[in-house]
Amino acid sequence: MDRLRLVSGGSGLSVVVSGKDKGVKRIAQTLVDDIRTVADPVRGSVRVIRSLTVDDPAAANSKVIIVAGIVGEDKTYDEFASSCGAELGKIKGKRECYLIRYVPAGSAALSATTYAQKDIILVFGSDKLGCEYGLLYISSLIGVSPWHYWGDVVPEKQSDLQVAVSDLNIISKEPSVEYRGFFLNDEWPSLGSWVSNTFGRFDENFYATVFDLLLRMRGNFMWPAMWAEVFGEDGTAYPEAIADLATDLGITMGTSHHEPLFRAGEEFTYHMTDSNDTGYGKDWSYYTNERGIYKFWEDGVKRDKDHKALITIGMRGERDSLLLGADATMKDNVDLLKKAITDQKKILADNGLADAPQVLALYKEVEDYYYGDKDTEGLNNWDVLDDTLLLLSDDNFGNLRSVPSPETKDRPAGWGIYYHLDYHGDPISYEWVNSTPIAKMWEQLTTAYEYGIRRLWIVNVGDLRPVEMPLQYFLDLAFDIEKYSEPNITYDYMRNWAKTQFPKLSVEDLERVTELLHEYTRFNGDRRPEATHPDTFSFTEEREALCELERAEGLFAKADEVASLMPAEYRDRFYGFVEFPCKASANLRRMMLLTGAYDIAASKAVGVANAIKDAVDQTIALDKELVRCYNEEMSNGKWRGMMSSKHVDFKHWNDEDSVYPDLSYVGTSADGSAIVTSIGDGAVSSYADDAERDAAIVDFLESISSEHADDVIIFKADEFTSSTEVDGSSWQLIDDYGKSGVSVKLYPLCKDYADPALAPCLKFDLDIKTEGEYKVTVYTAPSNNPFKGKGLRFAVAVDDGDAVVLDTLPEGYMAGYGTDKDWCKAVLENGRRTTCSFNLKAGHHELRFIHMDAGIVLQKIEVATTESKAFYGYRK
Secondary structure (H helix, E strand, O other): OOEEEOOEOOEEEEEEEOOOOHHHHHHHHHHHHHHHHHEOOOOOOEEEEEOOOOOOHHHOOEEEEEEEEEOOOOHHHHHHHHHOOOOHHHOOOOOOOEEEEEEOOOOHHHOOOOOOOOEEEEEEEOOHHHHHHHHHHHHHHOOOOOOOOOOOOOOOOEOOOEEEHHHHOEEOOOOOOOEEEEEEOOOOOHHHHHHHHHOOOOOHHHHHHHHHHHHHOOOOEEEOOOOOOOHHHOOOOOOOHHHHHHHHHOOEEOOOOOOOOOOOHHHHHHHOOOOOOOOOOOOOOOOOOHHHHHHHHHHHHHHHOOOOEOEEEOOOEOOOEOOOOOOOOHHHHHHHHHHHHHHHHHHHHHOOOOOOOEEEEOOOHHHHHHHEOOOOEOOOOOHHHOOOEEEEEEOOOOOEOOOOOOOOOOOOOOEEEEEEOOEOOOOOOEOOOOOOOHHHHHHHHHHHHHOOOOOEEEEEEEOOOOOHHHHHHHHHHHHOHHHHOOOOOHHHHHHHHHHHHOOOOOHHHHHHHHHHHHHHHHHHHHOOHHHOOOOOOOOOOOOHHHHHHHHHHHHHHHHHHHHHHOOHHHHHHHHHHHHHHHHHHHHHHHHHHHHHHHHHHHHOOOOHHHHHHHHHHHHHHHHHHHHHHHHHHHHHHOOOOOOOOOOOOOOOOOOOOOOOOOOOEEEEOOOOOEEEEOHHHOOOOOOOOHHHHHHHHHHHHHHOOOOOOOOOEEEEOOOOOEEEOOOOOEEEEEEOOOOOOEEEEEEOOOOOOOOHHHOOEEEEEEEEOOOEEEEEEEEEOOOOOOOOOOOOEEEEEEOOOOOEEEEOOOOOOOOOOOOOHHHHHHHHHOOEEEEEEEEEOOEEEEEEEEEOOOOOEEEEEEEEOOOOOOOOOOOO
């Protein structure tokens, strides 16, 4: 038999559990609910049976029986599984593994039981989470997406609910990363408004949907929302209802990088007093209010000590700020942090949690305190932290900030990474739609794993919507690095993800959806929406603004076309996953480009300025309408308030002064200069329709644009003619990475070369028409050196000449700091440019790009007498 019918005739299905574990029982009920949702119609009883004997007469009317258990929890269940041939020893003692075995009716192993003529599916976990993952795996087999609630992916009804028998005989692998999860952050106004409208507050009813999503994606860890919320006290049934639910399900909870010992940041604000002599005191300062804060932490531990947690230790300033003032020395900060950590560990020990897992986040300035400086030893050799997981961070824009040294890579307590798909901070926040391509995530996160960051992966997802696809990619990569670390499969991943959400689309339509997911994330990855301004793209060089306008309009039109192909039952999920982010991103880009064009036209008193103003006004109206449809119409208003974040032309790091363009009609004065006028002055150019108007705008953009001269030579990263490898190294192409569409990186990842003459290189054929001085501009990814305080070097050489060593990171470079203009420029432009000069004679030459420091990712090389000032550089 190739397939097993789960629900047939008048017979039903039972899920039998011992009932000893609340989480397993709850997820068993989830599976039953999923089967009831999918089976159409449901014939017979589909239910959970709590049985201490496994062989339970209550299941007599069921043709199919799912027996679920945890290895070692119940001897009766273990013996039943073993008698059916299940090799429980293959998962015993492992983390979060599950074994599934199909035992057909009539099997000899069942002959002495009341299940002799039943089809049995064994689902056994090595632990609680393993069993839960196994049960939810069966849900996935019947077509239930993790996004059934959060993405409106309503499962397809099936009149004959069957699964392949081959899918019922598996043993899952142990997860690659121990703790895998996400952080709900920056949740106001969008997520917070939606939660208020839907649940009233961030309570256990809300978190039940979040935990369901997390477990279906095989995650096991979370940092909860915390801008105005208190996870440990926000339950509706009773204060600790949310924390109890997480623990029942086996989910490990934590608090964010600046919220130690179970206490949410806002808790101190809510409970602070007028004096440091009473209650918890008034200052969030361990320097002035040690007594109050010690008590604050102590009470948090007493409240939550019985909950499953990875406990954050350390201390930062209020609301993600410095611990001490800007005038404090390195020694001041290190000493105070040591004092706080020592006291925190004492509090934990006093409450029986000395051996509980703990994490110190080396985030922002805390990383500096970890390494210290030339005058002050940091925390990196402090043995008090030997039992503490150390959490590194990206630079808040998806680029690793540092990695473990070779000497500390294998420290027993391990390393973690805090990654960002959302950020509220310098140089410009990004909190609206997804703007991180998963090809970039692949390059950086596989690098993190290679350097030994394997115990904790957590990602900031902001409002959760709409970063659905990259979130699931992050968790899949963390769960099975071996499967997903293969190069150049991220497009295939997107296609498979889309197929799960749109299972009945034709191959052609599925490809169209995948192309949209791919293009809009690359589009926003080139320049994040909030950081796109009227002057971001060049209106004079390389026809850049015009090409970007065509790209935006093409993306919008394609999304509109594919939307028209969607069946009615897919419209809501398509709008949320694909149509809205595509159209809204494209329309915003068009708004900024047209505003820039207006500024130029108005300054020249060109009549088309008024046509451009009309077009900009249309984009503003369209932006409002797209948001309204998301909030009010999608899924019958289910997501009211979710898309409330500002996103237009951020002038500061946050949304302060973010407003739509406010353009005026212009006329001309007697001397030909522009003057502000109004419609009544007759200044508006007349066009028959929008198409004629838009054609006039294009003509204007063409009139002010130019293309590069013939002496410009452009090499994409993959256009080398030959390469050299050293000591087993090899060059790897990375598709869809970077603004040029392809990148090259040297593997293994950890190799540095001090001498350019002995280093691997890529060779490019270079033909020069005219003798002269040429600028060689090398475009690289905005990577940081993985080891703190070092540069990130490569070298360039022509023919047999000496190599010119170039460092992409200037001295004193500080990734993640808004005061570092080089870092700000790199993350906003999603790339770096480094230039050197060569005097070249006419004729053929060989240009060499030479790898030196690990982490360099080549994306493009330009050779020209003049450097390009355009956002994308010279176009191929």
